[in-house]
Amino acid sequence: MQTLTLAAILLLLSSFAFRLGRKRAFAVSAHEPRSLHSLPGYYGSWVALWCGLPAFAVLIAWLALEPTLVRELVITDLPAAMQTLPAERIDILINEVRNAAQGHATANPDLAAAAEHYNRLRQVSFAAVTAISVAIALAGAAFAYRRVQPALRARPRVESSITVFLVASSTVAIFTTIGIVLSLLFEALRFFQMVGFTDFLFGLNWSPQMSTRSDQVGSSGAFGMIPLFTGTMLISLISMVVALPLGLFSAIYMSEYAQPRVRAVAKPALEILAGIPTVVFGFFAVITVAPLIHSAGEMIGLSVASESALAAGFVMGITLIPLISSLSDDVITAVPHSLREGAFGLGATRSECIRQVVLPAALPGIVGGVLLAVSRAIGETMIVVMAAGLSAKLTFNPLEAVTTVTVQIVTLLVGDTEFDSPKTLAAFALGLMLFAITLALNVVALHIVQKYREKYD
């Protein structure tokens, strides 16, 4: 709260600095705006940047360093007997001090004293940072204010600092990706220290439990990912069998046959489908589709599991229709009109024109969209968690219950988990494999789209 107030004060100072800088620019130009290198606003922004940036840098550095600093100071002030405790015990003590500092009573007088010390330290440090940052803000503003001259190249300076902001924003996403991949990688490496890499990659059994004692029943866990990946592939395949023709045909209808009025209604309606949360599709799969397939199977004498790969894959396919259809619709519409005219001019019928000219021209884009849909299907979680079941059976029969990589990651991490057992770490290894596969698919999709794209102008 205090920090927010300080930040608001600094912003206020910056806005004052902006006005002052602009005014100063008018003044030094002697009411001859053309003599200024840049527009007056740029001088204002330049002064405001000098006022705000260093002060905020100090504030952010303080926010990052203050907790550790205060903690170290509190520890050195604790009684000697406490300081020699192991690190985990000290953590607990510090937690208690923090609680006490927030007004919770503590039984230990030493800790009560430490809590008081803690509060005092925080107050002092905040007062210090307030003084320092405001001083820096004023100094920065004064420095910049005095240097406002008609010859000062204010616009390039302001614009280059904006470029720095833009670069920083775009690197946030990149560093997040790198961070996630690295954390996946390191946790997965810890997993592979406990379970062999080849056992994981090529193992045909999946039963992720570990014994705590050697004489336990069922003590041997198995971490073979093959059953999970066949399950994922089976369900993805079923979903693509559903989504590909339906999505493609609806795209062809929308872009080539539909009257503008039909299109104006049908296209948004199809896109609403994409907006339905997958969890809703999930219970649709469990409550409606799975029993339907089950009883349909019974009628013709097939035994269908109550949670079948078919049900999950079918519903997942429905969710992918809008993706495939809207991507394909875009690329089909982007095929130049002149190609269609060329075909019609030779006496092609509408269907010949679509099949032989428009679709081949749109094919790279369609393939790219389909691969995108496949990687979505592989990573899809909610529907399969609800509808696909948990039994890691190695089967290609769509009527049986299978499990997928994503489902297993969810079950491994739900509930009480300890982060040093292979059971939990296996989730990271699975996540890494999933990431590798979808990444490879996306790379292939991009490559295909770029390589075979016809250049139309």
Added chain:
Amino acid sequence: MTLNVVLPQSSTKVRATALDVHYGDKQALFGVDLDIRAGEVTALIGPSGCGKSTFLRCINRMNDLVEGARVSGSLTIDGSDIYDRTIDVVQLRARVGMVFQKPNPFPKSIYDNVAYGPRIHGLAQDQAELDDIVMTSLEKAGLLNEVKDRLLETGTSLSGGQQQRLCIARAIAVEPEVILMDEPCSALDPIATAKVEELIDELRENFTIVIVTHSMQQAARVSQRTAFFHLGKVIEIGDTEQIFTNPQQPLTQGYITGRFG
């Protein structure tokens, strides 16, 4: 080059009588009467928006593809009305080929581009016959020597002028009776234009050609007859030589001398 040749009297191939075209509420053609003779090149000239392309697109019913387009009056080819309900537009377009303003080869191989028309109309009994049609068409379009070693490369890999001649080869592979050309050289450089014009002159032997052009020099070079359109009406039609040397209408004279347009 053809201006001084004495033209043989030829029979009428396409005849438009009182042809009106509306696009929605806007009328684009007003009672056009125009005869196009067999075995000749007829040039349609006039300022932008005068209806010459609209007229051209009536002859193979490409206007059917435009939403809200209505055609009334009569347009006959060899005496039969092409807007009659018994006429199948697919068969009509096999008889009336078209070359467009911008080269628009299909994203297929050069061979498949030319073979496209014969394939959809079932013109070849077997592969050898199809090969023959493709080669003859490329030959007639003057493209064979340039592409005979690369028939399987895509048509879009050719240069602009070659692409346009490929489109002409594609049109003549169906052996149409009439070829419509909608400003076929407007996207080409002068050398490619000269080649296409030469080609048009050669094609006159076997086909009736109607060409829309913005270039009056081009009309003078390639056509035997010229029709001048203005604001959706035919102002004047006559032998090209007469139109360019001795126009009867003041509007025509104004246009060809560059006073407007």
